[in-house]
Amino acid sequence: MWRRIFISILTFVAGLYFFFEYVMPRESGLTDIMPEIGPRVIIIGVTAIFLGMINLTRMHLHKVVRRRPGWYNSLACIIAIYVMFLLTVLQYFFPKTAWVIHTYDTFFQYVRIPLDATIFSLLAYYIASAAYRAFRIKSVEATVMLAVALFVMLGQIPMGQAITRWLPETGYLSWFRLENIKLWIMDVPNSAATRGILFGGMIGTLAMSLRLWLSLERGSFFDAEV
Amino acid sequence: MADQVQPTADPPDARRARVRTAELAVTGVLAAFITIYIVVRIARADDTSQRMLMLQYGLAAVCTLAIFSFLYRENPIYRFFEHVLVGLATGYFVGIEVVNVIIPNWWNKMVGAKGAPAEWSWIIFPIIGLLWYFQLFRNPRWNWYSRIPIFFFMGYGASLAYKGFFNLMFGEKGQVMDTFRAVLPFTAVGAWDLINNLIYVAIALLVLSYFFFSFKHETNPLLRRSAASGRYLMMIAFGSIFGTTVMGRMSLLIDRLYFLYHTWLGLPG
């Protein structure tokens, strides 16, 4: 029980500075001590950085030692972690040593970047497949969404814009050029609807923040006996 | 949907064996072709740095194609490279935090490197930070200590939300201010602008009414209608997001094709 009280007090006290920094007048000097706080908070946060590495190593080492299916992949993962870690540190300390820079560059620019970029590029295939299989006019909502999406798609590619290029560039008729229709959709209805969603969401966030700050939040993580 | 239509039962053994052989054969031919191409490019390069570059391009191409192989189906080559990526990303992340944050922002300050006076009091911050590592203990008795930094960050993050909220909504250019400033006739430039502003405010309010849960939507006819129209209007936002998402996702693939065709295969760009 005392632990929970301690945590509640800690959470509350941790938030006091920024709360008062905002509500108090500038003369209070609270804003001026910000440069003393920021650099120190960074250090507390960054200390946690090895946690992920340790956890990942522990998990994969377990697989390797127990010879679980796919253990060789886990071994590759562990080797990759430490090789890349070492290379990153070495390239900082030895920026003029050719082999360090070459090896670092090979692993970073020619292995890590292509792998990362390619994994995300798979999404292009999936969205194409989804366009065919999932984007269907099953209701009025879906139809509105589809119509807007089509205008936006046509308005943002040169071939789509070419359809209405015969319209004049200025004057009332120019409003009907596809790129201008797209701009209007984005600027007015989309922007207004997004703002409505934002208002709803931000009020929720504010309420949630208050609950967290005052330790009123409930749920498995917050209620767990400590 | 068609995935459900596809037969889920395994094909007969003989057919499966044939498919497997064909897959292995195609993989083998592709691998041989790629290897020969890389070797030829390296051999034809002018100097050592070019040869190194060709090797690096080859490596990048192999990585790209290995990930693309997932589109055919999940396979050991893909899984291997996926693990390598997780490893490299983690190693790089931790490495860069050490050299870009821990050394200049903590160590150098503490020991007074580069002529600055040493500030040994800085030793205290990583010690507080070490409490994070109690996460590694399963025993709640020890694990508990890791909650100290977690809730410290949660507390200050939560209180910061107020500052952010008021800046965002009610600041000089805040969202709320901007929404309602727009309906004042003298802020509009011409009739079209005024109409747009009115449409804007109406849509924003109708969408907001969808999130208004203080009254039951079913029993209040006004709220029911406005919430329903808010739902339709939100679809405009989602439709726009879909439209631009198509561009975003396709860009990701175009980037990889750009690498394969221009950089690796050397097509003129």
Place this chain on the structure above:
Amino acid sequence: MAANFFEIMERLDRRWIYLTVFVALSIPFFIPIPLRIEVMPECKDLHERIEEIKQQNEKDPDNAKIVLISISWSANVQAECWPQHEAIAEHCLQIGVPFAAFSFISPEGPQFGEYVLDSIKRRWEGIKDEDFNSDDEELREKLAPLKRRYDRMGKNWREIQYGVEYVNWGYKYMDLAALMTMISDLYGIFPEDYKGAPLQDFPMMKQVKGFVDCALIVEITGSGTLLTWVMYVTPQSGSDLAFACTGVMAPEAYPYFKSKQIIGLLSGMDGAAQYEKLVGIKARGRKGMESQNLAHLWVILMVILGNLSFLYKRKKDRDDSKK
């Protein structure tokens, strides 16, 4: 006939769809498609703001401001953010507005900042000094924006002077407290640049105390970092903010563009291509737009086919149930 077609399409293995995507996007790499890019106001505003900063700096050189590029992108969104970054950096280099790059969310950011500059330098290597005064009017017109750099710097125009034109601050793990600290006190958080050299010693950093001295902050991102700036930094620092983001996030940024919380907006590859047009280059953005054309038309075709198939199936189900 139609019945057969839709039934086959419904049963079609999705891998065939993947293959057609691959083919459709590959065609423009073999057969280039001439394009006319329309520049939208969101993009023009950003371009004009950077030009304005140049004029202000010329008028008041003792109080020269910089442009800050926040690299919140990484390999996974490089397709969209790289060309945006390249176009904006090229613009600053062309007209001589000093700019800095840093990252508070993506550890790879500063490294990418360097790669982007390398790519600009590689492109410049293909341009000869004579080309600026060539007899070919078309070529001269194409190089007009870059000629401003050539006129200013002469023969050495290809060299990017580190510390004078551009500085890479590096990456820091950053929470909001640190980011807010940087509004007035940059060097408490970034004592060194990304290679470990003291940041304050660089000529272009002499007048820079923090975000307050950045006339414009350009957030290039694939993550939800916009609110961080709008909520915690720019109201206090008074800097203008521009947002260059992936296509997915662009619609969500329009309310801030309307309220002038952001003064410019580049949306994905399209935004990058527009900016490239303004600064007179044809790099990854404009080249990519050729494939985008076919990709979009192809997706639209898929949506139409999917819906026809859906309507056909619904009609068939209704007919069957009537029977």
